[in-house]
Amino acid sequence: MEKDTSLSNKADEFLQVFRKGEEFTKDLLKENEKLRFRIAQLEESLQRSGDEARTKLYEDRIHLMEDEINSLRERFRQVEEENKDFASKYIEVEEENNNLANLYVASYQLHSTLDFSEVLRIVLEIIINLIGAEKFAILLIDDKTNELIPVSTEGMAVSEAPRVKIGDGLIGNVAKEGESFFADDMTGVTGINPLEPIVCIPLKIKEHVIGVISIYKLLMQKERFNNVDYELFNLLAGHAATAIFSSRLYTQSERKLTTIQSFLDLLKEKPRK
Amino acid sequence: MPNILVVEDSPTMRQLISFAIKRIPSSHVIEATDGVDALKKLSSEKIDLILADINMPVMDGLKLVSLVRGNPAYKDIPIIIVTTEGAEEDRKRALSIGANAYLPKPIQTQQLLKLVSTFLPT
Numbered sequence: 568m569e570k571d572t573s574l575s576n577k578a579d580e581f582l583q584v585f586r587k588g589e590e591f592t593k594d595l596l597k598e599n600e601k602l603r604f605r606i607a608q609l610e611e612s613l614q615r616s617g618d619e620a621r622t623k624l625y626e627d628r629i630h631l632m633e634d635e636i637n638s639l640r641e642r643f644r645q646v647e648e649e650n651k652d653f654a655s656k657y658i659e660v661e662e663e664n665n666n667l668a669n670l671y672v673a674s675y676q677l678h679s680t681l682d683f684s685e686v687l688r689i690v691l692e693i694i695i696n697l698i699g700a701e702k703f704a705i706l707l708i709d710d711k712t713n714e715l716i717p718v719s720t721e722g723m724a725v726s727e728a729p730r731v732k733i734g735d736g737l738i739g740n741v742a743k744e745g746e747s748f749f750a751d752d753m754t755g756v757t758g759i760n761p762l763e764p765i766v767c768i769p770l771k772i773k774e775h776v777i778g779v780i781s782i783y784k785l786l787m788q789k790e791r792f793n794n795v796d797y798e799l800f801n802l803l804a805g806h807a808a809t810a811i812f813s814s815r816l817y818t819q820s821e822r823k824l825t826t827i828q829s830f831l832d833l834l835k836e837k838p839r840k
Numbered sequence: 841m842p843n844i845l846v847v848e849d850s851p852t853m854r855q856l857i858s859f860a861i862k863r864i865p866s867s868h869v870i871e872a873t874d875g876v877d878a879l880k881k882l883s884s885e886k887i888d889l890i891l892a893d894i895n896m897p898v899m900d901g902l903k904l905v906s907l908v909r910g911n912p913a914y915k916d917i918p919i920i921i922v923t924t925e926g927a928e929e930d931r932k933r934a935l936s937i938g939a940n941a942y943l944p945k946p947i948q949t950q951q952l953l954k955l956v957s958t959f960l961p962t
Binding site: 661662665668669671672673675676688692693695696697698699701786787788789 | 848851852854855856859860863924926927944945946947948949950
């Protein structure tokens with residue numbers, strides 16, 4: 568009987584210990600669950616804070632890139648402006664180059680001969696083809712009469728061109744002053760007055776005027792002179808003046824030489840008779 | 841190397857055009873003084889483009905255009921007319937008989953070079 572009681576007490580004790588163990592295990596499990604939950608919370612918060620930091624970093628980068636894009640856009644705009652500037656300068660240089668080339672060829676042609684009529688023909692060709700004139704006259708000063716005498720014309724007869732006293736009217740004044748004349752309106756010229764050209768350019772060697780070029784009508788497709796034409800025409804007139812002057816002088820001296828030679832030949836022949 | 845035939849009776853104009861065209865890389869200029877001279881050059885050289893004036897002695901530019909177009913050996917050669925004749929009817933006439941382009945004088949070098957380049961073989 569006593570044995571039974573002691574066994575029963577031991578079993579109760581064991582059960583109690585077991586129950587305590589069970590409760591302890593349950594507590595441990597609860598605690599474990601709490602800890603897991605806490606860890607999960609911490610991990611989540613850690614991840615969130617990491618995302619925020621990354622977002623901040625990305626935002627900063629975006630701002631930097633936006634600034635960079637804006638600065639690149641500004642630079643691009645500047646380069647585009649510079650490019651436009653260079654392009655227009657290139658066109659200007661190209662035009663200048665073309666005009667220089669034309670001037671070179673024209674002056675080369677003008678100085679390629681000492682034949683007076685050949686030089687006049689070249690001057691005519693240049694005025695037609697480079698300046699675009701349809702009706703014009705070349706008048707040279709006759710030192711004996713102090714008059715401008717027409718020596719060559721295009722689009723009109725030489726007899727139609729005027730003889731003008733130096734200082735008389737528009738043409739005479741250009742010869743006297745040595746200053747070019749350009750009419751404001753070069754279009755719509757129907758009736759031609761030989762004394763009133765639309766353009767009159769002095770043929771000058773330094774400050775010495777030897778004649779003028781009087782233009783009465785431009786080619787129908789040439790409506791007006793542009794800046795380059797004024798420059799080119801003045802330069803060409805300078806070359807034309809030198810070429811005309813030297814060829815005229817050469818032709819005159821050739822003629823004189825022939826006369827003198829003939830005279831000398833005559834003198835040599837006389838004693839033989 | 842494209843051969844360009846410049847047909848022009850005025851030596852100054854011929855030289856001006858030739859001088860300008862020589863600036864086109866690897867181009868070669870052959871000069872003729874009128875239509876008859878141009879036909880001689882066409883028979884002796886391979887020509888890729890013709891630039892011709894209208895008013896010329898012996899044979900004018902329009903006659904040259906019709907002869908070139910009527911000859912099977914040359915009919916496909918492009919022809920640019922460069923002339924002082926600026927009237928619309930002159931332009932239409934030149935184009936109707938077979939010219940490819942019409943450029944009135946005074947010539948603008950850039951315009952001339954641009955036009956020449958469009959007709960040169962690539």
